[in-house]
């Protein structure tokens with residue numbers, strides 16, 4: 001049995017535990033359609049469905065989702081988001097909702113853990129995402145962004161989403177995994193590209209393992225085996241590398257941190273490094289969580305700048321002046337207008353009260369990012385693109401929540417903002433960007449991507 005087969009055998013995708021039957025009268029109002037219809041509406045048509053529910057039922061409402069008609073209560077006010085983010089991690093679980101990804105991400109994955117196990121895993125990863133670490137990654141990210149931008153043909157129109165996907169993938173391979181060997185990079189690219197394509201067909205194969213002997217599902221398993229082989233080879237070589245301390249990539253940092261026990265020793269244990277399986281699982285988790293999300297946010301950012309000549313001129317002046325704070329505000333504002341992830345989810349393991357409402361054990365709860373970002377009482381003139389709002393201190397806590405919050409807040413938030421600023425700097429140094437046509441959000445797997453790929457035209461400055 002290979003290490004991959006062993007992981008598949010141990011990870012049970014639908015092992016989310018038994019959810020007690022919850023009566024509608026114990027929950028906030030919501031539509032009474034069959035759960036399947038509500039799930040389809042939530043997944044495929046969320047950009048119209050969720051605002052419609054908000055208008056019809058008010059600030060808190062319930063959606064029923066498959067497989068068992070489980071209730072999902074969505075909250076839309078900042079004080080609700082605050083309560084959920086600050087909820088006791090023993091009660092507000094997040095990991096089980098991601099169980100379907102278990103066979104790909106592995107049992108150690110930060111996204112799958114809860115309670116003390118999550119705290120321990122998070123503590124071990126944090127040193128690779130603090131300010132000093134991010135500064136260490138910046139020059140490589142900038143170099144990759146410069147190389148990408150140099151390949152663009154002036155005067156052409158193209159899907160910025162495709163280019164940003166190519167760039168963020170390269171960033172993951174070189175800055176997160178730290179792979180430098182060209183042959184290995186060439187082998188990894190297609191494997192990683194297939195791994196991140198977690199579409200509903202692929203998910204079916206994880207949910208019903210007997211399918212894994214056939215056609216597309218067998219191909220996904222074979223891909224996982226091949227990916228694991230390369231990842232474990234890379235980890236083994238990196239452990240033995242003499243220049244670990246000079247390297248600035250996430251994997252090398254995780255290896256040096258473990259060797260010296262960067263934590264205070266209570267849980268993770270000083271000097272207690274990550275095992276090969278832990279490293280593999282966390283790297284694949286960072287890949288799945290960080291690649292498409294960042295690419296989508298950056299594509300929307302270029303799209304928005306291309307639509308507004310005044311904002312483009314301001315951003316260009318900021319890039320020339322080295323004003324990173326302004327460029328970061330540009331990225332933040334497009335993440336507000338186009339949330340990549342629509343909501344944050346927690347599963348209540350005990351009854352809890354949120355916004356004065358008592359909710360039973362087994363309820364899924366979460367702030368709606370979509371509504372939080374578009375409420376007029378959160379953002380003045382919410383439909384317009386105004387990066388300045390992030391500079392004049394008018395963004396109230398828990399109104400801008402694209403990265404979730406609390407102990408589960410996106411560990412890569414700083415990383416993706418740093419990447420966004422680096423990309424803007426490089427694009428604006430060479431090009432004027434314009435957007436030839438309107439685009440709109442479309443659901444792709446979990447993220448909301450621009451339906452037409454956020455097409456932009458670039459002209460030399």
Ligand code: HEM
Pocket residue numbers: 094110111122176285286287289290291293294297340341343344345402403404405406407408409410411412413415416
């Ligand atoms: C614009 C880009 C990104 C967006 C919009 C985004 C969004 C999110 C959201 C909404 C969550 C859930 C937070 C919660 O439950 O409260 C999350 C978690 C996570 N993200 Fe990101 N993310 C992005 C980029 C990244 C990057 C670049 C990485 C890594 C390199 C990353 C790694 C993770 C991980 C590991 C978690 C799980 C954290 C935990 O459970 O403790 N993300 N992200």
